Amino acid sequence: MSLQLQPALQPDLHSARQPYLSIRNLVKEFDGVRAVDDVSLAIDQGDIFALLGSSGCGKSTLLRMLAGFEQPSLGQITLAGQDLVDVPPWQRPINMMFQSYALFPHLSAWDNIAFGLRRTAMPKDQVAIRVEQMLALVQLTGYGKRKPHQLSGGQQQRVALARSLAKRPQLLLLDEPLGALDRKLRESTQIELLNILEQVGVTCVMVTHDQDEAISMATRIGVMNQGRILQVGAPRDIYEAPNCRFVADFIGSVNLFPGRIVSAQIDHAVIDAAPCSLFVERCDVGAVGSAVTAALRPEKMVLQSEAPAPSQRAAALEHGHNCAQGVLGAIVYFGDQTRYHVLLDGGVEVKVVRTNAARHDSVRLARGQRVFVWWDGADIMLLAN
Amino acid sequence: MPARRPIQGRYWVIGLPLAWLIGAFLLPFLIVLRISLAEMGDAGPPLGALVSSAHGMLALTLSNYLFIASDDLYLLTYLSSLKYAAITTLLCLFIGYPFAYCMARARAANRALLLMLVMLPFWTSFLLRIYAWKGILADHGILNDLLLALGSIAQPLQLMHTPLSLLIGMVYAYLPFMILPLYANLVKMDTGLLEAAFDLGATPLQAFWRITVPLSKSGIIAGSMLVFIPALGEYVIPELLGGPQTLMIGRVLWDEFFTNNDWPMASAVTVVALLLILLPMAILNKYRDHRQGGA
Numbered sequence: 134m135s136l137q138l139q140p141a142l143q144p145d146l147h148s149a150r151q152p153y154l155s156i157r158n159l160v161k162e163f164d165g166v167r168a169v170d171d172v173s174l175a176i177d178q179g180d181i182f183a184l185l186g187s188s189g190c191g192k193s194t195l196l197r198m199l200a201g202f203e204q205p206s207l208g209q210i211t212l213a214g215q216d217l218v219d220v221p222p223w224q225r226p227i228n229m230m231f232q233s234y235a236l237f238p239h240l241s242a243w244d245n246i247a248f249g250l251r252r253t254a255m256p257k258d259q260v261a262i263r264v265e266q267m268l269a270l271v272q273l274t275g276y277g278k279r280k281p282h283q284l285s286g287g288q289q290q291r292v293a294l295a296r297s298l299a300k301r302p303q304l305l306l307l308d309e310p311l312g313a314l315d316r317k318l319r320e321s322t323q324i325e326l327l328n329i330l331e332q333v334g335v336t337c338v339m340v341t342h343d344q345d346e347a348i349s350m351a352t353r354i355g356v357m358n359q360g361r362i363l364q365v366g367a368p369r370d371i372y373e374a375p376n377c378r379f380v381a382d383f384i385g386s387v388n389l390f391p392g393r394i395v396s397a398q399i400d401h402a403v404i405d406a407a408p409c410s411l412f413v414e415r416c417d418v419g420a421v422g423s424a425v426t427a428a429l430r431p432e433k434m435v436l437q438s439e440a441p442a443p444s445q446r447a448a449a450l451e452h453g454h455n456c457a458q459g460v461l462g463a464i465v466y467f468g469d470q471t472r473y474h475v476l477l478d479g480g481v482e483v484k485v486v487r488t489n490a491a492r493h494d495s496v497r498l499a500r501g502q503r504v505f506v507w508w509d510g511a512d513i514m515l516l517a518n
Numbered sequence: 519m520p521a522r523r524p525i526q527g528r529y530w531v532i533g534l535p536l537a538w539l540i541g542a543f544l545l546p547f548l549i550v551l552r553i554s555l556a557e558m559g560d561a562g563p564p565l566g567a568l569v570s571s572a573h574g575m576l577a578l579t580l581s582n583y584l585f586i587a588s589d590d591l592y593l594l595t596y597l598s599s600l601k602y603a604a605i606t607t608l609l610c611l612f613i614g615y616p617f618a619y620c621m622a623r624a625r626a627a628n629r630a631l632l633l634m635l636v637m638l639p640f641w642t643s644f645l646l647r648i649y650a651w652k653g654i655l656a657d658h659g660i661l662n663d664l665l666l667a668l669g670s671i672a673q674p675l676q677l678m679h680t681p682l683s684l685l686i687g688m689v690y691a692y693l694p695f696m697i698l699p700l701y702a703n704l705v706k707m708d709t710g711l712l713e714a715a716f717d718l719g720a721t722p723l724q725a726f727w728r729i730t731v732p733l734s735k736s737g738i739i740a741g742s743m744l745v746f747i748p749a750l751g752e753y754v755i756p757e758l759l760g761g762p763q764t765l766m767i768g769r770v771l772w773d774e775f776f777t778n779n780d781w782p783m784a785s786a787v788t789v790v791a792l793l794l795i796l797l798p799m800a801i802l803n804k805y806r807d808h809r810q811g812g813a
Contacts (some may be wrong), residue, residue, distance in 0.1 A: 201716070221716070222716040223719050228717055228718065229717045233708045233710065237713075248728075249717075252718060252720050252724065300718070411660075464772070
């Protein structure tokens with residue numbers, strides 16, 4: 134499957150000029166342990182770049198180095214051509230929305246938003262105009278007099294956003310921007326946040342451990358693990374074409390089949406894996422005999438109680454491939470979808486997700502039942518070992 | 519019924535401290551107030567004369583209070599007490615704040631040790647520690663001997679029985695009471711707020727004045743109260759380290775009680791001193807309640 138890269142993200146376009154935010158070979162050591170290990174990133178103006186990783190992967194340290202709270206052990210950070218490494222945080226044209234918002238509890242929402250402006254030479258009447266603009270931008274006009282504790286979580290989040298945007302920063306840092314909100318509020322806030330960021334047109338670097346947040350908000354994602362960037366790409370690339378096992382496993386859910394290439398033709402390859410043989414519509418998988426890991430997303434697999442009819446299978450060539458039998462194990466119902474755990478005859482357990490498109494299932498599957506699991510060869514992602 | 523238990527428990531929880539406050543504070547205060555309204559000789563130890571009166575009714579008189587108001591000595595003593603208590607409080611604040619700040623920002627492992635060092639003097643008798651200062655500040659005390667030996671002075675300095683020696687003793691004795699509430703307040707502060715201030719363009723000094731100091735206001739108030747109130751009535755330190763210039767109400771009280779044996783007068787002096795302390799506190803409390811109520 135060929136990837137559809139958005140034009141703006143094609144690497145040959147921005148190799149010619151200096152990127153807006155450039156991070157080169159950045160290293161941060163704490164007591165000899167590398168929290169950030171040789172990270173290089175190029176972020177374009179207007180990008181919403183998400184650093185995604187589990188806690189302790191170094192993403193927060195990287196963000197703190199951008200803000201200036203941590204001094205890099207090695208490496209360079211330049212923003213719009215300006216070297217930032219030796220600039221203290223209070224002189225950087227960068228503002229941050231903190232994870233727990235860090236609103237000043239003794240100041241009103243108005244004074245919180247004005248705090249940064251008052252540190253500049255901006256005249257008082259200008260400050261007042263800008264603060265009112267910001268309150269209007271986050272739809273909190275009239276709430277200026279309230280103290281942070283008199284605002285709801287969602288309102289505090291918006292004050293924090295207004296405060297971080299008030300100085301019109303060249304770069305906005307978002308630390309787990311939706312992390313402190315409950316699930317329902319998160320969806321609406323996310324759209325609102327995206328609208329505001331688009332309106333302002335500010336370049337963003339956000340940090341999150343929540344893949345949904347990263348995938349739905351970012352224009353580009355960098356997946357981090359153990360201080361290193363593993364893959365950088367558009368959300369769709371990261372999800373549909375992960376470059377390693379970690380990324381495939383971290384983003385969404387995945388079934389992994391270790392296997393060995395048994396045949397590599399001009400237009401396809403066949404891989405011998407534990408559950409069944411896999412037919413892949415790709416030829417660049419490696420030499421015959423080399424080990425690979427095939428990855429399959431659970432929602433791209435089909436689960437049914439009888440053998441797939443020939444008419445169901447897209448390519449006749451796939452007969453005998455890409456189909457396995459097994460026994461249905463746990464069934465986990467989520468409402469919108471159901472996840473089935475199937476123990477295949479080869480001894481491998483796979484997860485299959487079915488969308489509950491109709492209110493009443495025509496064929497109800499039961500635990501312990503024998504089932505067939507099959508998939509399209511085009512949906513197999515191959516990862517080098 | 520088991521379900522009623524918690525309610526009874528609640529009465530105990532409120533009732534016991536209340537009983538304690540009534541028994542240990544309100545009743546003694548009422549007795550002192552009663553004595554202060556008696557003529558000299560009518561009341562005093564023993565306290566039998568409190569209720570029964572020679573004229574078949576409670577003999578009440580404001581003469582003691584009128585005397586306090588008319589005699590300059592009392593007024594000057596009150597003012598001087600207020601002055602020394604205020605200076606002590608300010609000095610403790612200026613010395614204690616950086617101290618508490620450094621403690622609160624020290625590595626967590628070192629904080630317990632620093633805290634113990636602040637409290638270490640309490641392990642020695644208060645009286646003994648004040649006597650020790652006498653040894654240091656006396657005309658031929660440690661400090662003067664040292665300065666003489668170093669040749670920085672030709673004559674011993676008159677340190678004892680001056681306002682300086684009094685203030686040294688007071689600040690030394692009350693500094694921990696300033697440091698502890700300030701430390702408790704500062705250590706709780708979210709340092710993320712300082713980062714937010716830096717991020718918004720505040721220099722470390724601006725962040726300190728605009729964020730740290732306002733947020734530690736309750737610690738400053740608590741520490742100042744803990745220093746100011748006992749310092750106002752302090753008797754031992756002015757007695758041992760103070761001199762003729764350092765009139766303080768604690769010494770006047772002592773004289774009235776034990777030298778003049780004038781219990782009604784002494785009681786009146788006490789009641790006025792108590793009002794001097796309670797009034798600012800009541801105003802402060804009202805201000806704080808109002809702020810919280812309005813917030």
